[in-house]
Amino acid sequence: xxxxxxxxxxxxxxxxxxxxxxxxxxxxxxxxxxxxxxxxxxxxxxxxxxxxxxxxxxxxxxxxxxxxxxxxxxxxxxxxxxxxxxxxxxxxxxxxxxxxxxxxxxxxxxxxxxxxx
Amino acid sequence: xxxxxxxxxxxxxxxxxxxxxxxxxxxxxxxxxxxxxxxxxxxxxxxxxxxxxxxxxxxxxxxxxxxxxxxxxxxxxxxxxxxxxxxxxxxxxxxxxxxxxxxxxxxxxxxxxxxxxxxxxxxxxxxxxxxxxxxxxxxxxxxxxxxxxxxxxxxxxxxxxxxxxxxxxxxxxxxxxxxxxxxxxxxxxxxxxxxxxxxxxxxxxx
Numbered sequence: 052x053x054x055x056x057x058x059x060x061x062x063x064x065x066x067x068x069x070x071x072x073x074x075x076x077x078x079x080x081x082x083x084x085x086x087x088x089x090x091x092x093x094x095x096x097x098x099x100x101x102x103x104x105x106x107x108x109x110x111x112x113x114x115x116x117x118x119x120x121x122x123x124x125x126x127x128x129x130x131x132x133x134x135x136x137x138x139x140x141x142x143x144x145x146x147x148x149x150x151x152x153x154x155x156x157x158x159x160x161x162x163x164x165x166x167x168x
Numbered sequence: 169x170x171x172x173x174x175x176x177x178x179x180x181x182x183x184x185x186x187x188x189x190x191x192x193x194x195x196x197x198x199x200x201x202x203x204x205x206x207x208x209x210x211x212x213x214x215x216x217x218x219x220x221x222x223x224x225x226x227x228x229x230x231x232x233x234x235x236x237x238x239x240x241x242x243x244x245x246x247x248x249x250x251x252x253x254x255x256x257x258x259x260x261x262x263x264x265x266x267x268x269x270x271x272x273x274x275x276x277x278x279x280x281x282x283x284x285x286x287x288x289x290x291x292x293x294x295x296x297x298x299x300x301x302x303x304x305x306x307x308x309x310x311x312x313x314x315x316x317x318x319x320x321x322x323x324x325x326x327x328x329x330x331x332x333x334x335x336x337x338x339x340x341x342x343x344x345x346x347x348x349x350x351x352x353x354x355x356x357x358x359x360x361x362x363x364x365x366x367x368x369x370x371x372x373x374x
């Protein structure tokens with residue numbers, strides 16, 4: 052019995068079809084599987100994901116432009132589906148300072164790879 | 169008394185059916201399953217200084233450039249690995265130092281090709297915590313002769329490691345790199361002959 056690579060690519064495409072947006076937040080509490088949302092989401096830091104695929108892999112890219120967001124320190128990030136506001140993941144990291152109307156954009160790239168076995 | 173008689177009858181009936189020396193028979197139930205995983209790869213957080221870019225390039229006033237010709241490159245600020253485990257399947261070179269690596273990367277066939285002495289370097293982790301130890305667990309399918317080094321202090325000190333042996337760093341730090349060096353011609357293939365993907369994999373403790 053073998054799960055074929057072309058089958059894994061169909062699962063990849065299901066993931067691509069469900070991913071829509073990314074969002075940054077300011078809560079640095081460690082993430083856990085039972086989390087349902089960011090600890091403290093920034094409503095001004097929601098943007099569409101740019102999705103690209105390669106064999107068995109999805110790349111989801113998010114950009115927070117310098118004109119957006121809130122002047123703060125971002126410590127968490129999520130990818131989610133905007134239709135039902137259900138989240139894929141929550142990633143916590145050491146804070147990155149951001150200034151609205153400042154001189155820097157923030158780019159986040161999250162990648163998912165389909166495997167079997 | 170009636171109960172004992174019934175038991176004796178049952179014993180006789182069973183003996184008559186299976187004989188004096190029955191063979192043991194084991195009935196097994198096998199269930200074949202296959203696990204499908206959506207593997208999280210390291211998340212990359214970068215910043216780009218846009219102070220030298222004109223507002224005329226904005227998709228919104230002051231936002232991303234229309235022609236995407238930014239003055240400054242993006243700079244990696246964080247590389248966060250799920251469960252402190254790095255995996256890469258060579259679908260892209262986002263974390264590979266293609267400027268200072270001399271090996272040839274092929275993201276179409278998911279390969280790295282080396283001639284004698286060539287190197288390939290990859291950023292594994294970057295955050296505020298110090299990396300204390302690491303384990304190089306997999307490097308895909310290797311043909312040829314490769315040696316491996318890890319640096320926990322952003323390439324300041326390289327420490328020799330071997331596959332599947334945990335390494336405690338002499339020089340700890342918060343930016344972890346992997347360096348692969350070839351003796352003679354070598355190649356790393358992520359896909360084996362049957363199309364099964366074997367990643368480059370490093371786990372570490374912070």
